[in-house]
Amino acid sequence: MPRILVFQHVAVEPLGTLDELIRARGHRIRFHNFERHPDATPDVDRYRGLIVLGGPMNVDDQHRRPHLKTELRAIERALEQGKPVLGICLGAQLLAHVLGAPVSRHAEPEIGWYDLRVSAAGRTDPVLGVAGERLPVFQWHAYTYELPRAATQLASSATCEQQAFRFGPNAYGFQFHLEADAAVIERWLQLPSFRAELAAAGLPTDEQTIRVRTRELVAATRPTADAVFNNFLDLIGRPNRRRPLPSRGMPAWDE
Secondary structure (H helix, E strand, C coil), rough: CCCEEECCCCCCCCHHHHHHHHHCCEEEEEEEECCCCCCCCCCCHCEEEEECCCCCCCCCHCCCCCCCHHHHHHHHHHHCCCCEEECCHHHHHHHHHHHHCCCCEEEEEEEEEEEEECHHHHCCCCCCHHCCCCEEEEEEEEEEEECCEEEEEECCCCCCCCEEEEEECCCEECCCCCCCCCHHHHHHCCHCCCHHHHHHHHHCCHHHHHHHHHHHHHHHHHHHHHHHHHHHHHHCCCCCCCCCCCCCCCCCCCC
């Protein structure tokens, strides 16, 4: 049975909608939560694919969070083995860093809903192409990356040039949170640290605006998000048959 390795940095940044898609296809998931187990040394050799989620830390925090170095080595190993890799938000920045691209604080944080502008290359990409020319996506980041050498830029936004890239046939970096559903977004809006970050960002949006936009957009964008993620999961390998969606009471990880 195909197995997928997931790097999680904090419990409040989960797989979101990706979790159901992965399990429905019959894949097994192995989480490594580095907030709980910062000294973990996961072996990517045992897995068919790697997903690296977001988190409040940054690439330049390696001196305070040595697990980031562990993750960078694991991403590099997965790339060497030609395994599918998906980096989301911080995960995209870590992937870009492994590929030699600078990661730095962005001139203006992006928090809330933004229009993703898919490039010509992105519109023909086997994973992101189903998004069309434009797609509203949820963002929560203050850092950005430069496009890695030999990577293909897939998307941008009006306020951040680098939103998605592909390296080789099956390594993807998404700066945005396509996996975030209404429950995840609401959880972030209720956390004091997230609320403080939003208040300090000086953006024209606020908590209530984000809630309104989420009600308007999250359900409408879900089919496209699912299609994008299913395309990525196809790179890992489709099991012979699909299983019914799991119940909400399933444990957070299994192996």
